[in-house]
Structures are given as structure tokens and as C-alpha cells.
Amino acid sequence: MFGKSRPDVVVIGAGPVGLFSALSLAHRGLSVMIVDKDWRRAAHSYALGLHVKSLWLLRSLGLFEEIEKNGRKISKVEIYDPSEKRAEIHIKDIDADMPFLITMEQAKLEEILESALNDRGIKVLWNHEVSHLEEKDDGVELVIDRLEKISLGYAIAHTEWVVAKSEKVKVPLVIGADGHRSFVRRSLQIPFEMVGQTQHFAVFEFKCRQSRDYDMRLDLTPDTMNVLWPLPNQFCRWSFEVKDELHDEDSRQKERQAVSLSQSPFPILSMERFHQLLKERASWFTAQPEQITWRIVVRFEKRLADRFGKGRVWLAGDAIHMTGPAGIQSMNIGFREAFMLAELAEAVIKKGASLNRFEEYHEQFIKEWRMINNLDARVKRGTNQDPWIAENQERILPSLPASGNELIKMLNILGFEVQG
Numbered sequence: 001m002f003g004k005s006r007p008d009v010v011v012i013g014a015g016p017v018g019l020f021s022a023l024s025l026a027h028r029g030l031s032v033m034i035v036d037k038d039w040r041r042a043a044h045s046y047a048l049g050l051h052v053k054s055l056w057l058l059r060s061l062g063l064f065e066e067i068e069k070n071g072r073k074i075s076k077v078e079i080y081d082p083s084e085k086r087a088e089i090h091i092k093d094i095d096a097d098m099p100f101l102i103t104m105e106q107a108k109l110e111e112i113l114e115s116a117l118n119d120r121g122i123k124v125l126w127n128h129e130v131s132h133l134e135e136k137d138d139g140v141e142l143v144i145d146r147l148e149k150i151s152l153g154y155a156i157a158h159t160e161w162v163v164a165k166s167e168k169v170k171v172p173l174v175i176g177a178d179g180h181r182s183f184v185r186r187s188l189q190i191p192f193e194m195v196g197q198t199q200h201f202a203v204f205e206f207k208c209r210q211s212r213d214y215d216m217r218l219d220l221t222p223d224t225m226n227v228l229w230p231l232p233n234q235f236c237r238w239s240f241e242v243k244d245e246l247h248d249e250d251s252r253q254k255e256r257q258a259v260s261l262s263q264s265p266f267p268i269l270s271m272e273r274f275h276q277l278l279k280e281r282a283s284w285f286t287a288q289p290e291q292i293t294w295r296i297v298v299r300f301e302k303r304l305a306d307r308f309g310k311g312r313v314w315l316a317g318d319a320i321h322m323t324g325p326a327g328i329q330s331m332n333i334g335f336r337e338a339f340m341l342a343e344l345a346e347a348v349i350k351k352g353a354s355l356n357r358f359e360e361y362h363e364q365f366i367k368e369w370r371m372i373n374n375l376d377a378r379v380k381r382g383t384n385q386d387p388w389i390a391e392n393q394e395r396i397l398p399s400l401p402a403s404g405n406e407l408i409k410m411l412n413i414l415g416f417e418v419q420g
């Protein structure tokens, strides 16, 4: 599995954050191994937007041109109440040198990231699951199982994944980017508590003839949130918040098949209900939807880990935070986390810095996530602010497609003051 040399860092999980993490580490000259228990990348659009900051980070890794070629530029964010526009944020006012966001399917983004890793001679070890993790004084011991699909059954044949081989390795550092059910987080016994209300969204993705250039739009009714994200090639995604719907506990499991094998059990996903939702919640949307290419009801919890890692094992992405779908914050902030972890890994492994430097990482990002979840009341109403915007602070804050300084700029444009 490892050849002759041991890697400096093992990245667990090859979702967008793990792939980005491995690339950032390789970019700094560290040797990296990346493993994923699944058999391939995700198949759908999921987290479909790249923030300004992510575009800069991808540019620093030499990937901007590829992203630009495959994505759709979005130049503004609009916020509406049921009858009128309450605010708009032009991305050029957030960053004049990167005056847009870019949308693309998460599946395409993962493909670009994996292919960039391949170009650097790093192959993702798909079908490799980390089943044991233990921190020692001089490294982290991992057990990695290679999974294989075998045919079983006599009367009724079926296939199952089984462990074909297990190997034990010890490495200096581990990055857990293993998603919301993170094995790494659970091994470290880090609590992952709810920090806000769970929401369910009916998501429809479809191609449509578009007579105008849509931007990102957040429509808030008194009890629902509805989000439009335009995608490349005349595709759009509508996410409608739905109440009292049946939900599937596994809806947050990523599918690996491009064509969904199961029929949806949700009546809300029927074509009739889609047209009804459009009529009720987005009558202004005049583009004519053609064939729907993806539809799903997804449960979005809001959770935050108590700590973002310990000692030689650090976490990034959904493994430490979950939030709503509108602002695509979990994946994008995950990229910034991965980038900082790579910077610190380089300092520790190549320059002999103390492992305590990783505390900087924990402190910076936990503070940011606490702000997004309004846990420290750092975001305050501004004087002369539109009262409707102020009243909807808790829904708007986690729905803006930005983080860090860019998020603060967006909040300032909306009239909020951010303390500390």
C-alpha cells in the first residue's frame, strides 16, 4: 500500500476538502497519502458554488483557469422578501480583483481536484477505510483496510464490500476530512453538538431557456427560505425549504452513481409540486424548466465540533461543521481550513515548529464558526439598518456565500456591525 517510504501526512477522506487538502500539502512539498472508503468521487452537484476566497486559493494551486472554463460566473447576491428586493450585494464591492463567484457541480470540482493530484503523481486510494486511529508520542498509528467487492449468496446472489487486507502505519500527521459522520472526530471523542435549527430542502436541478442572466437569489418568506443558484450550461438549482415532510436519514450520504437508481419516495418532488412551488414562491422566475436532471429532499443540520483537532490529528470540512445549503459555507470554509492546516504541517514537519502551532488553527476557525452560528452575538444591528434585514439576521448570516473578511464586508453592506 505504501511502497518504500512513509508519507508525511495521511488525509482521510477524498471529498472536496480532502482532495483540496492533499493538493495544498503536495504544493508545499510534503509527501501525502489520501484514502477514501468509497469507490469513487461523488456524482452530483451538492455544494455547487465557489466563494471569492476559494477562487484565490484555487488560483494559488494553479487551478483557476480550469475552474473558470468549467464554471458559471455570478456577479451578485440578491435578497428578497415575498414582495420586493431588500438588498443586493455586488461581488465587485467585496473584491474588485475577483469580482464574481463561480458555480459548478461538486462532482466536476472533485474531478478537477483529483486530476490535479494525479498530475502531481498522487493517486487517491479509493476503497481504503481507516478503521483504527491512535495518537502516540512520536506519530499517529492508523489501521487502513483495503475493501473489495465480492459476490455472495447461493439462492439469491448479491455483492458485499469486505476487508481484503489491513495494514498498520505510523505517520507524523493526520488530517481528517472524512465528512459529517467523521470516524476521526469520533476517535478523538470530540462532541459535535447541534447549534441551530435543522432545515429540510426540496432541491430541483433542471435545464431551462433563460432570457436573462440570473444571479444568486435568496427569497425569505416568514417561514421558509428559498434559494436560486444558476449553474453552467443553462442549468439552475432551486432549493425550497419544506416543512413536515418525510425525510430520509441517509439523504446526506453522497451518491456515487450519476443516475439515481432509486425512485424518490417524496411526493413533493413530483413535477406538479415543483411547478406549484415555483408558482407560490417564485412567480417572477419566468424561465421555462425543461427536464429535471436531479431532485432530492435533503436534511441540513447545524452542528459544530467542540475542538477542531488535537495533537497530531486535525480535522477540516463537514467533519467539524454542518450548516444550511444557501451560502455553501461548509465546503468553502473547509478549503481555507485545509489551506491553513497545510501551512502549519509544513512549519511542523519541515521547519521543526511546535505542534502547539495548530492551536492557532483551532482558535481562528472556531471563532469564525461561532460567529456564523451567532453563538457569541458578535453581529449587531447597525444604525439606520433596514429593520427587515436585521430581523432576519439568523437566517441571512449562514446563507451568504462568503467567509472571513469577505463575509464581514457583506454583512457591513447589509448594515450589520461585526464586533471583535
Ligand SMILES: Cc1cc2nc3c(=O)[nH]c(=O)nc-3n(C[C@H](O)[C@H](O)[C@H](O)COP(=O)(O)OP(=O)(O)OC[C@H]3O[C@@H](n4cnc5c(N)ncnc54)[C@H](O)[C@@H]3O)c2cc1C
Binding pocket: 012, 013, 014, 015, 016, 017, 018, 035, 036, 037, 038, 046, 047, 048, 106, 128, 129, 130, 131, 177, 178, 179, 180, 182, 183, 184, 239, 251, 252, 253, 254, 255, 296, 298, 316, 317, 318, 319, 324, 325, 326, 327, 328, 329, 330, 331, 334
Ligand atoms: C444530497 C446533498 C446535497 C447537498 N447540497 C448542498 C448545498 O446545497 N449546499 C452546500 O453547501 N452543501 C451541500 N451539501 C454538502 C456538501 O456536499 C458538503 O459540505 C461537502 O461535500 C463537504 O465536503 P467534505 O470534503 O468536508 O466531506 P465529504 O464530501 O462528506 O467527504 C468525506 C469523504 O470521507 C470519506 N470517509 C468517511 N469516513 C472514512 C474513513 N473512515 N476512511 C476513509 N474515508 C472515509 C467518505 O467516503 C467521503 O468521500 C450537500 C450534500 C448532499 C449529500
